[in-house]
Amino acid sequence: MTTAVCPGSFDPITNGHLDIVTRASRHFDEVVVLVTGNPTKTSGLFSIDERVELIREVIAHLPNVRVDSWGGLLVDYTSAHHITALVKGLRSSLDYEYELPMAQMNRRLTGVDTYFLLTDEKYGYISSSLTKEVAKYGGDVTGLVPDSVREAMAEKYR
Numbered sequence: 001m002t003t004a005v006c007p008g009s010f011d012p013i014t015n016g017h018l019d020i021v022t023r024a025s026r027h028f029d030e031v032v033v034l035v036t037g038n039p040t041k042t043s044g045l046f047s048i049d050e051r052v053e054l055i056r057e058v059i060a061h062l063p064n065v066r067v068d069s070w071g072g073l074l075v076d077y078t079s080a081h082h083i084t085a086l087v088k089g090l091r092s093s094l095d096y097e098y099e100l101p102m103a104q105m106n107r108r109l110t111g112v113d114t115y116f117l118l119t120d121e122k123y124g125y126i127s128s129s130l131t132k133e134v135a136k137y138g139g140d141v142t143g144l145v146p147d148s149v150r151e152a153m154a155e156k157y158r
């Protein structure tokens with residue numbers, strides 16, 4: 001069985017992330033959406049548990065996708081679970097510059113390979129941080145994040 005991990009901070013998951021996860025689920029038998037970060041840290045809009053719960057709701061229709069969280073090195077998670085593939089989305093050359101050293105470092109550490117999916121043009125400008133900024137000042141994030149996430153963001157900024 002081939003399993004891939006889609007890692008990220010997912011604070012919160014966007015429609016761009018969800019598109020990458022959905023497309024990855026067609027290429028691998030199983031996909032784990034892995035929320036990385038220190039569970040005791042309070043930085044970020046959502047706690048790690050809240051991010052996991054929001055993701056759980058929006059992947060519920062994808063039978064071969066599940067969500068987990070991890071506070072250590074990504075490669076320690078993949079090695080412990082015998083997972084040899086990571087999947088990430090690339091929106092632009094900026095993402096490439098950011099992702100390349102991480103992919104090379106992860107491969108050097110354990111041999112894990114990183115697969116890159118090009119972000120759909122519809123989602124190329126979406127990021128968690130931009131959606132938070134828009135939502136924080138009362139802008140409409142409909143279509144940028146799943147509806148349940150939009151509602152959770154509105155609740156946080158109320």
Ligand code: PNS
Nearest residue numbers: 007008009010036072073074075102105
């Ligand atoms: O959503 P992000 O912030 O772009 O995700 C970056 C992420 C989570 C993939 C990266 O920060 C990560 O792998 N964190 C876990 C700690 C780790 O393994 N760091 C070394 C990366 S080479």
